[in-house]
Amino acid sequence: MVQAEQYLLEVYRYIELNPVRASMVTDPAEYSWSSYQINALGKSSDLCTPHSEYLSLGKTEYDRLKSYRALFSHHVDDILLEEIRSNTNKGMAIGSDYFKQQMTTLTGRRLVPEKGGRPIGWRKAKNGS
Numbered sequence: 002m003v004q005a006e007q008y009l010l011e012v013y014r015y016i017e018l019n020p021v022r023a024s025m026v027t028d029p030a031e032y033s034w035s036s037y038q039i040n041a042l043g044k045s046s047d048l049c050t051p052h053s054e055y056l057s058l059g060k061t062e063y064d065r066l067k068s069y070r071a072l073f074s075h076h077v078d079d080i081l082l083e084e085i086r087s088n089t090n091k092g093m094a095i096g097s098d099y100f101k102q103q104m105t106t107l108t109g110r111r112l113v114p115e116k117g118g119r120p121i122g123w124r125k126a127k128n129g130s
Contacts, residue, residue: 002094002104002112008085009054012095013040014072015085029073041070 003012013036020032029037038044040055043066051065058068085095094101094112105112 002108003096005052005054007097008095009052010072011077011081012085013055014077015082018073018077041066041073 003009017029017032017035017037017040020026020035021029026032029035030042036046036049039046039049040051043062055065055069059065087093088095094104096104098113101113
């Protein structure tokens, strides 16, 4: 679950740069199994429907393709990269704290990692002290 307004395009970058990080290719355009060729190069596909965040990149297809390619011209922030990776691996939501809380309430599903360890005072409660 991804908060579209702030994180969606960053998640797209994360996904489409995975083959580059894994040294499978040197450029995301070389990997045929991602949506990069569709979103950045205009390849036709019946499998992908453009998200409104993608459509907001430009008024014309040319503008959107150019803007999308520009997203890949700068380094992905390491902290954001780790947040996306960690939350994806744990099945947690990606977004602001407010977004995560809203989605937890709406879905009834835990979308934020719980604090590790035992609750404070557990030993006293166990011993009856």
